[in-house]
Amino acid sequence: MVTTHPRMLHIAKWAALGVATVLIVEIIGLAALMIFGTKPMPPQMLSVSDPMRRVDFSGLPRLQQFTARDGQALSYRMYPGTGHSVVVLIHGSSGESSGMHAVAQSLNAIGDTVYVPDLRGHGHDGRPGDIDYIGQLDNDLADFMRVIRPLHPGATFTLMGHSSGGGFVLRIAEGPQAHWFDRFVLLSPLLGYQSPTSRPDLGGWATPYIGRIIALRTLNAVGIRWFNGLPIVAFAIDRNAPVPLVAAYSYRMQMNFSAPRDVVARLSSIKQPMIVLVGSDDEIFYADRYAPLIHSKLAGVPVILVPGVNHMGMVTDPRALSAITAATT
Helix, strand or coil: CCCCCHHHHHHHHHHHHHHHHHHHHHHHHHHHHHHHCCCCCCCCCHHHHHHHHCCCCCCCCCCEEEECCCCCEEEEEEECCCCCEEEEEECCCCCCHHHHHHHHHHHHHCCCEEEEECCCCCCCCCCCCCCCCCCHHHHHHHHHHHHHHHHCCCCEEEEEEECHHHHHHHHHHCCCCHHHCCEEEEECCCCCCCCCCECHHHHHCEEECHHHHHHHHHHHHCCCCCCCCCEEEEECCCCCCCCCCCCEEEHHHHHHCCCCCCHHHHHHHCCCCEEEEEECCCCCECHHHHHHHHHCCCCCCCEEEECCCCCHHHHCCHHHHHHHHHHHC
8 A cells, every 4th residue: 555645745735825825826817917908099090991982882882792601692783794814802890891893894894893891790790790600701701602603714813802801802812712812912902900001000090909809819729719709900981881890800801811921931832823003002911012022932923012192092092993903914
C-alpha cells in the first residue's frame, strides 16, 4: 500500500488552489474585456455618406430573392445584359446592394449581366451585422451561384467587390469557392485592419473594440464560440440614410466578411486572373501601398490607381466607373 506524505498533500492542495486562482483571474479579465472593452459609436464619416446622395437611383432594379441552404430568403438585384459576361458585385461594410448601383449600371451598359446580392446580415435580410457562423457568407455565395450559373451557359463569371467586399472577394479567390468564377476584381479592397494598406481605424470609418476582440480571439482559440455574436467594430454610418445600413459587426460577421488574416502570404495560391483598382485619394486606405504589397506575391496582377478619386468615389465617380469598365473589357 502506497501512502502520500502529508507535506506532499499540502503542497498539491496549494498548487491546485494557485491554478484555480489563476484561472479565475483570467476568466474575470476576459469577462471584463468583453463587457467594458468597447467604445462609443463613431460620428458620421461624410466622405462615405455624401457621394451616395449624388447617385441617381431612378433605374434601381427591384429586389428579388433566392433561398439559402438553411431556408433563409436572401435578396439580390439583377441588371440583365446582352452578352456572355456575368458580374457578381459585392458591396462594402455596413452597406447593401443599392450602394453598387452606379458600378452595376456602368457594367450593364457594356453588355454585362450584373447581379448584386445583399449579403446576409445586410439590407433587409437576417440579423443586422450578424450571421450564424464564420463561413456562412461563403456558403450563401455558393448557394447563389448554384441558382444563377445555370441561367447563363457558356458565360464567363467575374466576382467584384468594393472595400470589405473586395476583401471578401480575396477570401473567395484563394478558397474552395474560387472555381465558381473566371476572374476577380477588387475595388479599394480591405486587406485587413493591420495591413500596411489600412489607415488607423480605417481613416475614421471603423472603430474596433480592441478589448473585446482580444477576449473573443482568446476564447475562440480554445473552442469557445458562445459569445461570437457580440459586436466588435462600429461604423461611421449616416444614421438617417434612406436605406438600411449596419451600424456594427459581430465577431463572426467581421471574421467572415473580410480577407483572411494571412491573405498576403496566400496570394500566390490564386489561379484565376485578378485586377485591383484603387482611388489615388483614398482616405481609408493608403493607395500607393497596394502595388508593392500585392506584387511581392503576385507580380503579374494589374494594380490601377485612379487619379483624384477617394474611397466611395470608386463606386460613384465617373472617372472610376470608366476605369472599371476599361479594365474589365
